[in-house]
Amino acid sequence: MAKPIILDEQLCFSIYQAHKVYNRFYAKALAPFKLTYSQYIVLLALWQYGTLSVKALGERVGLDSGTLTPLLKRLEKDGWVLRQRSKQDERKLDVQLTAHGKKMQDTIDERVGTCMQWIGMSQDQYNSIRDAVSEVKDHLAEIPDGKFDKLPTPAEQ
Template sequence: MATPIILDEQLCFSIYQAHKVFNRFYAKALAPFHLTYSQYIVLLALWQYGTLSVKALGERVGLDSGTLTPLLKRLEKDGWLSRQRSKRDERRLDVQLTAYGRDMQDKVDERVGTCMEWIGLTPDQYNHVRDAVSSVRDHLAAIPDGNFEDLPTMSN
């Protein structure tokens, strides 16, 4: 007989609940800038790496083109970034910050950084939690799809 699975003891449920709370947290923190969390992580990538192709940006932030394209159009409409065809390869669409997007980095960083203090973790604790969650993510991502074929099913 299998060991019963207790909801509140599941790491996946804890991460799921934390994800929901983080979404609410960032919605409030980013509201003055009219940014969503997904838009924020795109801006973080552009502030850190500069101009990126849409493909490279999507890989960096983990968003597919179906999600990324409307998000980029909205950020462009709101003046945060611009999209243009690469001069070296017309098939490639590059994304870069506008002057407004670059100028707003300090304001966004200050607000979100101040909010992050509310989490109540020391820098070492913060880094430890982030690294542990990243390790879980990496281990899950490395599991081959074929491994699931041998798991028990309702017919077993």
């Protein structure tokens, strides 16, 4: 008989709960800018890396084109980014910050940075947890899909 799985002992449940709380946290922190968390991480990538193709941006922030395209259209409509065909390769669509998008970085960084202080962790604690969660993500990403084929299914029980 399998060992019972207890909800409150599951790392996945702790990460899920933290994800929900973080979403509420960022919704409040970003509300004055009318930005969602997904829009914010796109802006973070563009502030850090400059102009990126839609494909490269999606890979950087972990969003597929079905999610990224409407998000970018909204950011463009609101004056944060500009989407245009690459001069080097017409098949590629590049995304770059507008003057407004560049100008707002310091204001957003200051607001979000101030909010992050409320977590009440030292920088070392914060970095340690971030690194541990990243390590879990990396380990999960390395599990081949075929591994699941070897697990018991309802028909085998």
